[in-house]
Amino acid sequence: MMSRTLMVLWLGLVLTTPAEARTLAEIEARGELRVCFSAIEPALVRVEPEGCTVNCQYAGLLVDQVALFADTLNGISVVPKSVSWSDQFSDETGQVQREESYLPELLASGACDLLVSNLARLPWRLRKMDIVPLFESRMIAIVRADRQSEFTTLDSFAGKSAVVSLESSFHTWLLERNMEEFTGNPVEVVPLDGRVALDLVFQNKVDFTLTDADIAVLSIPAYGADLVPAFAVGPVQELGWGVDPADQELRAAIEMFFADQKPDPRSALNRAWQQHLGVTIPEFEALVNALPGTQAADGSGKNGD
Amino acid sequence: MATKGNGLAAFSRSLRVKLIIWTCVILAVVVVGLTTLIARNASRLLETQTAAQLTQLTAQSARAVSDFIEARERTVDLWAVDSLMLSVARDPGLRAVFLPGLSGYLSSYAEREPWIADILLVENRLPIFSLSGRENVIADPKALFTLTDTASKAQRLVRVVGQEHAHLAIRRQASDRGQLLDGVFVILLLDPKVIQAELLSDTSPSSSGFVALLSDRGQPLVELPVALGELPEPKAAMDVVSNDDYLIERHVVSDSPIYVMGVAARSDIEAPVNRLIYFSVLLGLAAILTGLGGTLYFTGRVTAPIRKLTDDARAITDLRFGGKLLRKLREDLPHQDEVSELAAVFDLLDRTTEELTEANSLLETRNADLDETRRSLRTNLDRLELEMDAARRLQLSMVAPDRVLRKLTPSVHAVGLMEPAREVGGDFYDSFLLDVDTVVFFIGDVSDKGTASALLMSRTVSLVRFAAQQFVELRKCVPQPSDVLAQVNAELCKSNSTRMFVTLYLGILNTNTGAVSYCNAGHISPIVCTDNGVRQTSQDIPDLPLGVQAGASYDTHTTQLQAGDRLVLYTDGVTEAEDEGRTFFGVDRLMEVLSSARSTDMPTMIKSVRQQLSVFVGDAEQFDDITLLIIGWEPMG
Numbered sequence: 001m002m003s004r005t006l007m008v009l010w011l012g013l014v015l016t017t018p019a020e021a022r023t024l025a026e027i028e029a030r031g032e033l034r035v036c037f038s039a040i041e042p043a044l045v046r047v048e049p050e051g052c053t054v055n056c057q058y059a060g061l062l063v064d065q066v067a068l069f070a071d072t073l074n075g076i077s078v079v080p081k082s083v084s085w086s087d088q089f090s091d092e093t094g095q096v097q098r099e100e101s102y103l104p105e106l107l108a109s110g111a112c113d114l115l116v117s118n119l120a121r122l123p124w125r126l127r128k129m130d131i132v133p134l135f136e137s138r139m140i141a142i143v144r145a146d147r148q149s150e151f152t153t154l155d156s157f158a159g160k161s162a163v164v165s166l167e168s169s170f171h172t173w174l175l176e177r178n179m180e181e182f183t184g185n186p187v188e189v190v191p192l193d194g195r196v197a198l199d200l201v202f203q204n205k206v207d208f209t210l211t212d213a214d215i216a217v218l219s220i221p222a223y224g225a226d227l228v229p230a231f232a233v234g235p236v237q238e239l240g241w242g243v244d245p246a247d248q249e250l251r252a253a254i255e256m257f258f259a260d261q262k263p264d265p266r267s268a269l270n271r272a273w274q275q276h277l278g279v280t281i282p283e284f285e286a287l288v289n290a291l292p293g294t295q296a297a298d299g300s301g302k303n304g305d
Numbered sequence: 306m307a308t309k310g311n312g313l314a315a316f317s318r319s320l321r322v323k324l325i326i327w328t329c330v331i332l333a334v335v336v337v338g339l340t341t342l343i344a345r346n347a348s349r350l351l352e353t354q355t356a357a358q359l360t361q362l363t364a365q366s367a368r369a370v371s372d373f374i375e376a377r378e379r380t381v382d383l384w385a386v387d388s389l390m391l392s393v394a395r396d397p398g399l400r401a402v403f404l405p406g407l408s409g410y411l412s413s414y415a416e417r418e419p420w421i422a423d424i425l426l427v428e429n430r431l432p433i434f435s436l437s438g439r440e441n442v443i444a445d446p447k448a449l450f451t452l453t454d455t456a457s458k459a460q461r462l463v464r465v466v467g468q469e470h471a472h473l474a475i476r477r478q479a480s481d482r483g484q485l486l487d488g489v490f491v492i493l494l495l496d497p498k499v500i501q502a503e504l505l506s507d508t509s510p511s512s513s514g515f516v517a518l519l520s521d522r523g524q525p526l527v528e529l530p531v532a533l534g535e536l537p538e539p540k541a542a543m544d545v546v547s548n549d550d551y552l553i554e555r556h557v558v559s560d561s562p563i564y565v566m567g568v569a570a571r572s573d574i575e576a577p578v579n580r581l582i583y584f585s586v587l588l589g590l591a592a593i594l595t596g597l598g599g600t601l602y603f604t605g606r607v608t609a610p611i612r613k614l615t616d617d618a619r620a621i622t623d624l625r626f627g628g629k630l631l632r633k634l635r636e637d638l639p640h641q642d643e644v645s646e647l648a649a650v651f652d653l654l655d656r657t658t659e660e661l662t663e664a665n666s667l668l669e670t671r672n673a674d675l676d677e678t679r680r681s682l683r684t685n686l687d688r689l690e691l692e693m694d695a696a697r698r699l700q701l702s703m704v705a706p707d708r709v710l711r712k713l714t715p716s717v718h719a720v721g722l723m724e725p726a727r728e729v730g731g732d733f734y735d736s737f738l739l740d741v742d743t744v745v746f747f748i749g750d751v752s753d754k755g756t757a758s759a760l761l762m763s764r765t766v767s768l769v770r771f772a773a774q775q776f777v778e779l780r781k782c783v784p785q786p787s788d789v790l791a792q793v794n795a796e797l798c799k800s801n802s803t804r805m806f807v808t809l810y811l812g813i814l815n816t817n818t819g820a821v822s823y824c825n826a827g828h829i830s831p832i833v834c835t836d837n838g839v840r841q842t843s844q845d846i847p848d849l850p851l852g853v854q855a856g857a858s859y860d861t862h863t864t865q866l867q868a869g870d871r872l873v874l875y876t877d878g879v880t881e882a883e884d885e886g887r888t889f890f891g892v893d894r895l896m897e898v899l900s901s902a903r904s905t906d907m908p909t910m911i912k913s914v915r916q917q918l919s920v921f922v923g924d925a926e927q928f929d930d931i932t933l934l935i936i937g938w939e940p941m942g
Contacts, residue, residue, distance in 0.1 A: 140402055213402050213403070216398070216401070216402045217396070217398035217399050217401070217402045217403070218398055219398070220397075220398055220401045220402065221396075221397045221398045221401070228401060229401055229402050229405070231405065232405070232406075277396075277398075277399070278392050278395060278396035278398070278399050279388055279389075279392045279396075279399060280388065283388040283389060283392060286388075286389055286410075287389055287392065287399065287402075287403040287406045287407075287410075288403075288406070289406075290389065290403070290406035290407065290409045290410035291403065291405055291406040291409060292405050292406070292408070292409045
């Protein structure tokens with residue numbers, strides 16, 4: 001299933017013509033599900049060949065998950081699309097207006113039925129879309145191993161430089177910290193695509209980066225022992241897929257899919273997780289919640305405030 | 306010093322002191338004996354009980370430790386298949402990100418279980434995770450891999466702070482869905498000290514005892530609170546290796562190479578016994594003091610009467626037998642106390658009483674004899690009285706009839722009265738016709754009274770009659786009174802061994818002329834009653850009484866009676882008769898009576914004298930014979 005799904009060649013851009021947001025019925029009627037990925041982390045989603053925009057091959061955990069979901073919708077095909085991270089929240093003018101409520105252009109235009117890049121359920125995002133939660137994760141600070149001793153507590157960030165994806169939850173969290181704890185000595189935030197964030201840290205061009213635990217698990221081994229997790233920061237966050245709030249049927253279908261798959265360690269979804277991350281979703285959440293500094297798991301410390 | 310010695314002696318003899326001392330001694334012996342008996346039995350019982358409790362406690366502790374280890378083994382079993390552990394073990398990325406999470410996950414567990422020294426995740430004999438974070442926790446990692454997969458084992462794994470410290474290691478090989486992962490192990494290191502402190506610290510068979518964990522070689526896994534010396538290696542699942550100071554039992558922890566050793570200090574067993582002894586001794590002392598007080602009180606009450614009795618007995622003994630006997634009695638006492646002394650006194654009194662009884666018996670015998678004698682005397686007295694009465698009558702018969710006028714001649718009349726003071730008297734009188742013209746009359750008084758006097762009186766009367774009559778026969782003439790008295794005196798003096806004497810007035814009356822010749826041998830001169838009155842005859846000095854001096858001479862005197870004169874002769878019993886006021890009747894009172902009665906006939910005169918005499922004497926006792934003789938001369942024509 002996974003290999004088949006991974007190696008599917010998509011002709012999404014050719015077959016689809018953006019117009020307006022679609023309902024599940026229209027999706028099923030058309031027999032295709034338009035899914036947008038933000039390939040900030042190759043371990044989650046890889047687009048091959050690199051830099052490809054047409055006739056690309058998509059692979060990775062996110063791709064496999066979507067394929068599994070698509071299978072539950074009477075075998076409709078998945079039409080993948082690679083987007084930048086910030087585009088997922090941009091309005092029709094291409095701007096991200098955090099305080100405004102609107103349907104992001106990718107959803108509103110019908111270019112994407114789903115935003116599956118593990119979106120954290122941040123308040124400003126929820127003013128723009130529904131994010132159906134799939135799993136819990138935390139932000140992990142990644143530093144160079146030889147500088148690990150510099151990063152022992154949250155205060156260690158003050159005055160340091162950090163590279164994060166623009167409009168990401170990491171970006172949001174650092175901005176909030178600069179507004180509060182680090183007002184006098186803020187973190188120098190460098191918003192860049194995640195793909196290069198770890199490289200910049202590795203190259204010691206920035207002091208640290210923040211990423212989700214799942215991404216960290218998948219990314220760090222590539223750097224051997226040079227990059228290490230310093231510690232987890234922020235609350236436990238719920239991550240999931242973004243959908244048009246108006247499309248409740250699609251949302252319900254996704255929720256049903258998650259509810260069926262997540263608790264069962266032998267489900268296809270959990271097997272996909274084990275394949276990519278080595279653990280099932282519940283196991284991953286257990287690991288996340290076992291991280292030091294984890295706030296209460298009753299939701300009070302979780303995203304959504 | 307002597308007083309002090311006596312005081313000590315009295316103290317040592319005191320029954321009260323002995324009672325008190327013996328009471329204290331008995332109480333002390335009873336208390337010590339009972340205490341010893343109770344302490345010995347209590348000690349045995351406590352040791353038996355403690356040994357049983359130790360066995361039970363040690364077995365329970367072994368089971369508890371076994372259950373404890375088994376529970377930890379189950380935990381390690383879970384960890385060995387726990388996805389989190391496996392993920393960290395297998396995936397470098399997960400390990401990199403979630404190793405702190407694993408630490409937190411296990412720390413939360415370890416916080417609840419303080420006996421966890423470390424939790425290790427080992428891959429290919431290298432630790433990839435250590436909860437403690439100490440690299441030197443495992444000084445000998447190879448030892449961990451010699452453990453069997455299913456058993457725990459006590460091993461000396463590491464030295465901490467320069468001090469040997471063994472851990473209990475439980476190792477399980479990780480497995481993923483039933484598939485063992487090569488070279489991946491989860492190892493739980495338990496700290497025996499904490500296990501002991503948390504699990505067994507409240508488990509102690511005695512206050513100084515303890516329960517400790519041992520290795521399978523009998524080596525303590527924790528530092529023992531006391532030195533037990535070198536203990537042998539356990540050879541059985543349960544053994545007892547007690548020594549002089551401790552009861553020691555060792556029980557193997559089921560299916561594990563460790564033992565639980567229960568230790569009970571013998572001093573703890575002895576402690577309650579010692580407390581019991583102390584308490585008993587205190588109780589004993591209290592009992593002795595109470596007994597002493599009670600004994601003082603009761604012995605005071607009991608012995609006070611005994612002491613009083615003893616003092617009284619001592620006083621009686623002292624009074625009756627003297628102090629010397631009392632001291633001798635005390636010296637011979639078998640026990641020097643009041644009771645012994647009292648008993649001795651009673652014994653002495655008993656013996657004395659027996660002697661008195663014997664004396665009484667003898668006295669009764671004597672009394673019986675005396676009664677017999679008295680009865681015999683009474684018989685004899687009665688007989689004597691009869692004889693005396695006969696003698697009286699005989700004596701009276703020897704004189705003229707009492708108060709009866711006798712006409713000796715027609716011109717001479719006589720009347721007499723004799724009342725002896727006793728049965729027989731010493732007075733006498735007589736008158737007889739010597740020849741036709743001569744009347745002899747006399748009155749006498751024998752010294753003393755009674756039978757001897759009576760006999761002498763009768764003899765004298767006979768001698769006077771005999772002398773007068775013999776003189777007449779021999780001389781053929783009337784004798785002079787002095788002749789008669791001389792002869793009578795001579796006779797009386799011959800055999801007068803009793804030195805008795807006789808006063809006697811002897812007159813010889815010529816019946817024709819009224820001439821009277823007379824001799825007075827120590828007697829009272831008579832009184833003459835005439836028509837003209839009453840007068841005493843001659844106041845001549847009397848001669849010696851008869852029987853006083855042999856050869857004594859007696860003078861004859863003469864006097865002349867007138868017709869109608871009456872010559873009244875009497876003894877001193879008349880004039881010396883006493884009334885109750887011890888006043889003599891006297892010559893004057895006699896002369897008054899005679900004077901008053903001189904006109905009466907002679908018997909009446911003599912009755913009057915006797916009556917007046919009786920009136921005068923009253924109830925006073927008659928001491929002397931009363932004798933009167935009246936001779937009246939009334940010539941014819």
